[in-house]
Amino acid sequence: MSKASIADYTKALAINPKIASSLYVRGLAEQRMGRTVAAKIDYCAAKEIDARIGNNFARRYKGRLALKLVKGQLQSNSTKRLHGSSMPTPT
Numbered sequence: 904m905s906k907a908s909i910a911d912y913t914k915a916l917a918i919n920p921k922i923a924s925s926l927y928v929r930g931l932a933e934q935r936m937g938r939t940v941a942a943k944i945d946y947c948a949a950k951e952i953d954a955r956i957g958n959n960f961a962r963r964y965k966g967r968l969a970l971k972l973v974k975g976q977l978q979s980n981s982t983k984r985l986h987g988s989s990m991p992t993p994t
Contacts, residue, residue, distance in 0.1 A: 908932050923953035 912929035930945030949956045
């Protein structure tokens with residue numbers, strides 16, 4: 904997710920500000936960009952519209968998100984090793 908996706912969700916919310924999933928996903932994008940205050944505002948607004956949004960979203964997408972997270976973690980670890988970051992030494 905990027906600035907462009909945040910802009911897209913913002914445009915969609917300008918048309919219909921009551922779309923809880925758009926608020927929630929924009930919050931996710933904001934969080935990934937390090938904008939925690941903006942993310943919390945979107946999460947809270949989404950929860951006001953649909954109190955179960957986080958649970959519903961997690962159930963619907965947990966398989967895909969978990970796979971992306973695992974792949975991202977694996978790629979991140981591989982990149983660190985390729986670029987010479989030191990591995991922790993066993994004690």
